[in-house]
Amino acid sequence: MIASGVFLPRWYIYPSLNDWLVLLPALPAGLEALARAGLDQKAIQAAMKAAAAPPEFLLAARRVFIVVSGFSVVWTYAAALALRRRWWEASIAAATLGLSWEFAYHARWVANDCLLTQFAALTVMMLALFHRTGRPGWVYGAAVAVGFGTGTKYPGVILLVPVLIAGLAVLPRRAIGSQVSRAVLLCALAFAAYLVTTPGTLLAPFTFIADYHRITKAYAQGHYGYTVSGPAQHWKLVLEYFAFAYFSPWKVPSLILSLAALWGAVSWVRIDRRFSALLVGFPLAFLIFFCGRYIVMIVRNYLLIGPFVGLLVARGIADLAERLPRSWLRAPFLAAFGALALAQAVFLIGAAESIARPDVNADARAAVDYIASHPKKTFRVSPKVRALAAAQAKPLPANVRDVGPVDDVVFFPIAEGPNGRRWTTNDPWLTEAVFGPREMNFNWYSTWEGRDRIVVMTVQKARAAGVQLAN
Secondary structure: OOOOOOOOOOOOOOHHHHHHHHHHHHHHHHHHHHHHHHHHHHHHHHHHHHHHHHOOOHHHHHHHHHHHHHHHHHHHHHHHHHOOOOHHHHHHHHHHHOOOOHHHHHOOOOOOHHHHHHHHHHHHHHHHHHHHHOOOOHHHHHHHHHHHOOOOOOOHHHHHHHHHHHHHOOOOOOOOHHHHHHHHOOOOOOHHOOOOOOOHHHHHHHHHHHHHHHHHHHHHHOHHEEEEOHHHHHHHHHHHHHHHOOOOOOOHHHHHHHHHHHHHHHHHHHHHHHHHHOHHHHHHHHHHHHHHOOEEEOOHHHHHHHHHHHHOOOOOHHHHHHHHOOHHHHHHHHHHHHHHHHHHHHHHHHHHHHHOOOOOHHHHHHHHHHHOOOOOOOEEEHHHHHHHHHOOOOOOOOEOOOOEEEEEEEEEEHHHOOOOOOOOOOOOOOEEEEEEEOOOOOOOOOOOOOOOOEEEEEEEHHHHHHOOOOO
């Protein structure tokens, strides 16, 4: 884009707002060149090109994406307050989203999904304000937010459905003309906002149509280990993801929070049926659409329902607190969730540090200690892990076996595993343990091509993935 001088990406597998954000860190250099050299196009391009060339530019782009994605937490908190929830319930809703490891590591990527989540949260907040005040400006603002969200990822257009429902539900049923005109206006505002982000839709229509069909065709035809057999398996994997991974890096707390979301859905239906149709109905409608239409299951596609489920979790916990038989029990009950939030915050800091300061020798020591802490199981250890342990004079425990049947294998998946196309993925129980940088959840992204890490897998899982060490 900088080299051509035409600030259009000229490819439309994804919409274009993400490309503008990636370009943003180079903009100050361009403005400085503009102030220094005037309207000298070559000087401006050269300055922006120099700013975008160093490897540190990627980190600058990551910062932009993290900051924009982080507004999801603010909008979710504000949405809960707009719905007349207490401040501590709003805090739970915001923390459910902001302290999710799944949301956090996706926000670090220069990817579209957490940006869409931010616009989904903004849409929910505006719909909550419209629900509370009845002022049409809020529902029109929600339509604009949907347009910008669609400019980050095409499935964002589905957010227009709850906006239309909210905008039309308040009008008299027999006022057909008013309903049609409002529907047209809402759709027009969303489309106009989308065109601001992705003008190539009209400026390069043939390229746009070809690229759009290319990405939808890929999701309909399969993608390596992320391919599912059909809607039933797709639903199963999505439910497992939200039950055992989305809410917490630990399975039991994640399951507890997912059950709280179900309880919260029931509570919202009981106290506010009209708005619960949006809070509960949209996530269900989106999953029905996505699981029924596509056979590729990549978990980042479901992050946009995070603000909705955050509000459901908060309502579930708050409702349970209100139903406790003794009022004095509420403080320790809520304190338990506060302790979980603190633990997850500590985990997220540790995950960030593991990326900034990787230490493969420490990973190898931790893997050997893990083997020693499970004396009732037998392990086969790969040559690379053995070499790292030997270099540190770290003896292998007695339950390591060179030959014969074993329970688990320990190895580096990139260096010592199968071709990435062979890997199975989307399995919360794919690994027994993982040692290394925590820039993603290996169970859901086993084809990761970044830094290598040490994984512990059962022989059965490893054989299914084609790991030679397990044979």
